[in-house]
Amino acid sequence: MLTNDDQIAERSVLLHNIGRVPGKPGYDHYICASNYRLGEFQSAVLLSALQRLPEQVARRHENGRFLADEFERLGLHPFRRDERITRRGYYFMVLRYEAEAFGGVPRDRFLEALNAEGVPCHQAYGKPLYEQPAFKREELLPLYPVELHSRLPNYEALNLPEVSRFCKKQVAIPHPVLLGEHACMEKIVSAVAKIKKYADEL
Numbered sequence: 001m002l003t004n005d006d007q008i009a010e011r012s013v014l015l016h017n018i019g020r021v022p023g024k025p026g027y028d029h030y031i032c033a034s035n036y037r038l039g040e041f042q043s044a045v046l047l048s049a050l051q052r053l054p055e056q057v058a059r060r061h062e063n064g065r066f067l068a069d070e071f072e073r074l075g076l077h078p079f080r081r082d083e084r085i086t087r088r089g090y091y092f093m094v095l096r097y098e099a100e101a102f103g104g105v106p107r108d109r110f111l112e113a114l115n116a117e118g119v120p121c122h123q124a125y126g127k128p129l130y131e132q133p134a135f136k137r138e139e140l141l142p143l144y145p146v147e148l149h150s151r152l153p154n155y156e157a158l159n160l161p162e163v164s165r166f167c168k169k170q171v172a173i174p175h176p177v178l179l180g181e182h183a184c185m186e187k188i189v190s191a192v193a194k195i196k197k198y199a200d201e202l
Helices: 006-016 040-074 107-116 137-143 146-151 161-167 175-179 182-197
Strands: 076-078 092-097 170-174
Touching (some): 040 076, 040 092, 107 170, 107 182, 170 175
Antiparallel strands (some): 076 092, 092 170
8 A cells, every 4th residue: 555645654554453553562452453464475374384273273272271270279360261162272371360379479570570480471461452542432433323323332431440450460471382392381380380489589
């Protein structure tokens, strides 16, 4: 796409990149948009890589189940298991961090310590979905027929304290980590156990 209009260019980038502003870190979405980032070359490579997908999904599921059981024992809580889900794909393994289980160490300090132990992790989604700028009425109204405007929820007026609290307790391990060998998963568990053991030194 070519344009000499800065506003059109900026809007196009937002539409292309799920509503995110390039260069701004985190998961802030400023408009309702989609993900059009995949190019033709990447598509060709991924078509070939799809042959490995079943094996990778199975490994992530198995490793995720192992980590969930071990983390629960240490006080780092995975999502409740739903037996209707026969195989988890995992984009992130999202966990609920309880500072009390780690000697009162704040979540962000725990993340620093776990990263220092060589386990990639981060805070996942920093805010509830309804607080995203893309859900402001001025962004949503143009997307719907006028007759539906009165039926749109007022997301800006929502206050869901449990959701907000959970966002401040999230720990996310990215899916590539779950492709490791079982010995790697054991090292991850050992790293969490080490942080718990030496929490008073953090």
